[in-house]
Amino acid sequence: MIQYLKHDEIDFTKWDKCIDKSNIHFEYPYSWYLKTTSPKFQALVLNDYDAVFPITSGRKATVNYLFQPPFTQQLGLFGTDSGNYKLLNEFLKNIPEKFRLIDIQLHNAEVEIAKFKWRKRNNFMLQLNQPYEKLQSKFNSQRFRDLKKAEKLKLQLSQFNSPEEFIRDYKRSPSFSKQKVEAKHLRILKQLMAESLINKKGKLFCVMNEKREKLAAMFCVVNSKSITNLVNFTYANAERSGAQTFLISELIKQYCNANMLFDFEGSDLSGVASFYESFGSKNLSYRHLYCNRLPLLLRSFK
Helix, strand or coil, rough: CCEEHHHHCHHHHHHHHHHHHCCCCCCCCCHHHHHHHCCCCEEEEECCCCEEEEEEEEECCCCCECCCCCCCCCEECEEEEHHHHHHHHHHHHCCCEEEEEEEEECCCCCCCCCEEEEEECCCCCCCCCCCCHHHHHHCCCCHHHHHHHHHCCCCCEEEEECCHHHHHHHHHCCCHHHHCCCCHHHHHHHHHHHHHHHHEEEEEEEEEECCCCEEEHHEEEEEECCCEEEEEEECCHHCCCCHHHHHHHHHHHHCCCCCCCEEECCCHHHHHHHHHCCCCEEEEEEEEEEEECCCCCHHCCC
16 A cells, blocks of 8 residues: 655655665665655655655745655656566555646656656766776766876875865856855755765765866765765866866776775766766666646646
8 A cells, every 4th residue: 555654754774675675776766865854754664664665855936745855756657576667656646736846857667657748858977887997988088088197187086074165166157157056055055965975975085186286076976876966066277187076087996806896977078978978878767757746827836
């Protein structure tokens, strides 16, 4: 039986055990992560946590809706047995009627979705279960040119001292103004960094030159199955330095020969997608699901 549980009715120990037994590699559905990105998330739960589906909701005016939390690329149905994924449509049917607008992203469980509009989105991943030399041989020619620039500049991989330092530099970076990051999302990012460090999952990497000037940065979440790129940016002085390529290459080198994935976390932007693909990664898509059950007069609600 599929039950709808409010936040305070969820057994988070059983929840996390279910996620542990599922075949996913990312941290998004674990309770520590969801409590940060969607603090009052609810759930659909099959029997005694044989399968779970996070309900990440909001309310605006009189409208209850489901949304994709920030820094959470994909959620969906997670089960202790692969056969549970066949129940995806049953779980979707059990989303309470009060949620009139549904705009969420699901990991690809190879199950056809009925009665909902959906589209595929790009996500590039690289298997790390080979020596670095073999992984590097799949880089394209531009990546090799970047690495030669990095070698000439004697770039080094380092780490930030704190989330505050990372966010301060992020706000000053050229990409920050283009991305139009909301203040509330920055607060969530800072908390997510802090929680990930407490849980020994977070890494705040940066690339420095000989003068100890930072050129590129990345916030990653790491577990036994993957390293996931959550936020990355370059500094104004990074042009033609190869710093971003060097950063990713060094992380591949650090985590190679392991049964892990490097999850680039995107992208549908052609330039970004080409950059991620240039490391030899493969596109393993996920699904963006949308359903508007609002009255006609409210269909333009955002």
